[in-house]
Amino acid sequence: MPPLVLVTGPEQILAERAIESTLEAARSLAPDLEYIRVDMEGYEPGQIGMHCAPSLFGGAKCVVVRGADQAGDDAQADLLAQIERPEEDVTLVVAHAGGNRAKKVVEAMKKSGARVLEAPAIKSDRDKADFAVNEFRRNRRKATPEAVRALVEAVGKDVRELASACKQLIDDTTGVIDDQVVATYHGGKVEATGFRVADAAIAGQAPEALRLLRHALASGVDPVPIVAILAIQLRQLIKVAGAGRASANSLAKTLGMAPWQIDRARRSLQGWDVEALGRAIQAVAAADHAVKGGGRDPEYAVERAVLTICDERHRR
Template sequence: MTDPAVPPFVLVTGPEGVLVERAVASVVLAAREADDEVIRIDPATYESGALQMHASPSLFGGARTIVVSDLHESSDELQLDLLSLLAAPDPDVGLVVAHGGGMKGKKVLDTMKKAGARVIECPAVKTDRDKTDFVMKEFAAARRKITSEGVRALIEAVGKDVRELAAACSQLVSDTEGTVDDTVVDTYHGGKVEATGFRVADATIAGHSGEALRLLRHAIATGVDPVPIVAVIASQLRQLIKVGAAGRGSSGQLAKSLGMAPWQIDKARRAVGHWSADGLAVAVQAVAAADFEVKGGGRDPVYAVERAILTIARARAAR
């Protein structure tokens, strides 16, 4: 290949689909700008020998970039053909391989790395810290600013799925101007199930039982299931316990060891001072009982959540 912007071999590894797709798309774009013919190989429909056929010189000449997706789900035939291609590389044939993880296809990965392939890693975005970093990078790439409160609100509203989180960032960048804060996020995503659950949990942890019950009844009336609401309350209680036991240190230092985002550390620190160890124990027992009941162990899931909210709010007040 003649254009240095397009490496001969590119290996995209990792389970995060959004990041994998973006990485492959950027390489494909560079290849097309270099006038390469782009050929995509689907492992699900691959037939032995097809790779060599695509790699063979055409009557019209020119460079080709072959893109192989989902190597971790490929057949033995495709893997063997890839190894053959790597054993006798053609300077006019580039190879882009995406691998989602696992041992299948590992020999191809090792061979590409030994051949000097450019490796693009796409690790899973799992923790809230990961998601915070992801959102910050999305806005930085778009040359836009988002406040820490805006990041928190966005993750609470749509952070369950990274693809949806990426789409939400894109929407806010394209539909708004200036700095994005929690008020802006709430305008666009405040009605999401996750956002409703976090509002109920926030009010409960703060001891505002009346507000928590009002939010809960509104959520139930609009079709929200009690299960995710209980899950959010349980998650916030666990964060209080983790942060309370972590001791001193900056939020940035503790974030990595606790698997939380810095803003979550700060939020938990503000709340945990209002709780005693006994109160937290009562709250944990209450949310565990509610979790059992909303998942089929009780007759009235909504009543179970209401009772948990009242118990938790009283436990905070009893400090």
């Protein structure tokens, strides 16, 4: 077990898992491991040195310092001193969410050969889809791309909620997880999402798009994110339309999209041309202005944008 472990990155759930896996590894070597948590809020000078000092009765320790990115001068000085002179049988775990504060601590940990565990931010739909896929894979379960997409759309705003939703599906179901399984557990949320509105509009399905839109609005979904999703979906179509015929996997990084998003966009492009997409984008831009204070009726503005998209899909 290395004496120094650095957990770096802002994604809290990944940081917590990295800390827990470190504790599990330490306990496998020392079942009587003493675990000590140190938070930077309310830190008192000398705490880290005191907790890392050898016990009178011996035994292994794991001292976990959380929120090192918020460490004051005293805490930083104590951490640097401990990193420079690590104690035998003591594992020091430092969690730093990023930023410039306490950067010297991060640099010192790396220079001293600390094991580095990353907890990168999960923000984009692609990141969330990859996270969900990994959740299923690490539990030896398979989920279809459509199921992953539906799950991200339904509960992907918060990564912790997404992880919880994955666990529920893993625990409560058997076999391959498809979009119908996701709909069984999260159908209300999926149906009310702006992504379903955008899909129906881009497919030219005006009655369905309006039904989903009115359901979403009645469920309390704000028009602003719906318009934003319409814009995102249309821009993805434009990006994919100009990307050539390379495989989705090879284009994913260049376009900043997940492979399944590229495959979906290619299917959705049937019935569209560049001019129609341009007019649809203009209609969404007008709706965006209206729902952000430039119009009297935000709901009417987004409804008009949806109908315009449907009309452009059929005009070709």
